[in-house]
Amino acid sequence: xxxxxxxxxxxxxxxxxxxxxxxxxxxxxxxxxxxxxxxxxxxxxxxxxxxxxxxxxxxxxxxxxxxxxxxxxxxxxxxxxxxxxxxxxxxxxxxxxxxxxxxxxxxxxxxxxxxxxxxxxxxxxxxxxxxxxxxxxxxxxxxxxxxxxxxxxxxxxxxxxxxxxxxxxxxxxxxxxxxxxxxxxxxxxxxxxxxxxxxxxxxxxxxxxxxxxxxxxxxxxxxxxxxxxxxxxxxxxxxxxxxxxxxxxxxxxxxxxxxxxxxxxxxxxxxxxxxxxxxxxxxxxxxxxxxxxxxxxxxxxxxxxxxxxxxxxxxxxxxxxxxxxxxxxxxxxxxxxxxxxxxxxxxxxxxxxxxxxxxxxxxxxxxxxxxxxxxxxxxxxxxxxxxxxxxxxxxxxxxxxxxxxxxxxxxxxxxxxxxxxxxxxxxxxxxxxxxxxxxxxxxxxxxxxxxxxxxxxxxxxx
Numbered sequence: 001x002x003x004x005x006x007x008x009x010x011x012x013x014x015x016x017x018x019x020x021x022x023x024x025x026x027x028x029x030x031x032x033x034x035x036x037x038x039x040x041x042x043x044x045x046x047x048x049x050x051x052x053x054x055x056x057x058x059x060x061x062x063x064x065x066x067x068x069x070x071x072x073x074x075x076x077x078x079x080x081x082x083x084x085x086x087x088x089x090x091x092x093x094x095x096x097x098x099x100x101x102x103x104x105x106x107x108x109x110x111x112x113x114x115x116x117x118x119x120x121x122x123x124x125x126x127x128x129x130x131x132x133x134x135x136x137x138x139x140x141x142x143x144x145x146x147x148x149x150x151x152x153x154x155x156x157x158x159x160x161x162x163x164x165x166x167x168x169x170x171x172x173x174x175x176x177x178x179x180x181x182x183x184x185x186x187x188x189x190x191x192x193x194x195x196x197x198x199x200x201x202x203x204x205x206x207x208x209x210x211x212x213x214x215x216x217x218x219x220x221x222x223x224x225x226x227x228x229x230x231x232x233x234x235x236x237x238x239x240x241x242x243x244x245x246x247x248x249x250x251x252x253x254x255x256x257x258x259x260x261x262x263x264x265x266x267x268x269x270x271x272x273x274x275x276x277x278x279x280x281x282x283x284x285x286x287x288x289x290x291x292x293x294x295x296x297x298x299x300x301x302x303x304x305x306x307x308x309x310x311x312x313x314x315x316x317x318x319x320x321x322x323x324x325x326x327x328x329x330x331x332x333x334x335x336x337x338x339x340x341x342x343x344x345x346x347x348x349x350x351x352x353x354x355x356x357x358x359x360x361x362x363x364x365x366x367x368x369x370x371x372x373x374x375x376x377x378x379x380x381x382x383x384x385x386x387x388x389x390x391x392x393x394x395x396x397x398x399x400x401x402x403x404x405x406x407x408x409x410x411x412x413x414x415x416x417x418x419x420x421x422x423x424x425x426x427x428x429x430x431x432x433x434x435x436x437x438x439x440x441x442x443x444x445x446x447x448x449x450x451x452x453x454x455x456x457x458x459x460x461x462x
Contacts, residue, residue, distance in 0.1 A: 162307040252460075264444075276370055277408065278412060342375055
């Protein structure tokens with residue numbers, strides 16, 4: 001059982017809350033789910049139009065991979081800068097609004113016209129604006145819930161990625177086939193602008209943004225705004241725990257947090273999982289069309305299959321992890337080992353793809369391998385939220401995200417070179433390489449991740 005779950009009766013001045021989040025908490029969570037749906041629709045539109053863009057602009061596979069990689073060039077840098085400099089100082093309401101507005105603006109130049117240079121420039125700006133999106137969205141969602149209730153909202157926000165592809169892929173594929181790939185860019189720009197207006201009206205940060213004690217006026221405002229009342233019950237989740245999260249004024253430095261085995265293990269495991277995400281975003285539609293022989297409209301539908309599998313895995317993991325932790329099972333098992341098994345299932349499935357002969361069997365194994373292997377994000381976010389104190393949480397999440405997303409920078413170019421060098425056989429080589437990487441990530445998660453242990457080591461010594 002974690003330190004937060006065994007916290008003593010709160011001291012005077014700490015204003016705890018009831019266990020049940022209010023309606024506002026779930027409204028904000030719903031908006032953040034849609035935020036991630038828009039986020040990934042913006043990312044995936046290029047992959048859905050890969051063949052059309054390559055034909056229109058005369059690009060090789062490597063050049064198209066470079067355009068996709070450009071998205072991740074500033075993605076990692078902006079994720080780290082926002083995480084370290086802004087995430088713990090500027091409210092999520094304004095950070096997320098600024099990001100969404102920039103997403104829409106970034107789509108306009110290539111929607112108007114231009115070639116490879118305009119496309120790369122647009123993806124650079126889009127990547128810079130989307131880099132901090134996931135950790136800031138997670139931080140915003142988790143700020144509405146105590147630790148032991150964070151698995152479901154964290155999973156739902158991550159699920160927005162999956163829902164974005166499931167809902168956007170067929171629709172955007174139709175727009176691309178009927179009206180051209182530039183028209184699809186106008187569509188995602190308009191959707192981003194609409195979300196920005198909704199968030200401006202209803203978005204905000206919750207009462208668990210920090211674990212310190214709010215003053216009475218803040219608590220009163222929170223209660224009236226969220227429907228979460230304050231009282232003095234000992235089992236209330238808003239409190240000052242004995243771990244590093246509750247050591248106001250004594251938070252450990254970033255160097256100590258980032259040097260823990262848990263942070264290193266989660267970051268490595270998440271890197272291998274994000275490689276899968278980069279592969280799916282840039283090359284899965286082309287693999288389905290050129291490597292497995294599906295028609296464009298069929299591929300536009302099947303591209304959602306791994307994301308649908310991922311959705312099931314995400315929700316199953318959230319339910320299982322939450323149930324285990326409520327029963328007192330350590331987060332080493334409930335998060336680290338469960339996450340490692342997910343990556344291992346993904347690796348084995350991808351290794352089996354070349355061993356079967358039928359297209360259907362390959363598609364099923366591919367969907368299972370990519371879906372399970374690409375679903376580590378919630379494990380990563382909730383583990384770091386447990387490990388890091390509130391004053392270091394945004395930076396720890398942002399730095400992890402910055403390192404992890406370099407996988408998205410590398411994967412599209414590597415796969416593009418494999419396709420240029422080997423033709424359609426290069427897609428299968430990419431699948432085997434991805435299986436090997438997931439194996440490494442599984443070992444890291446199974447052997448290194450133990451947030452309760454490392455959180456205890458970060459506590460200030462008396």
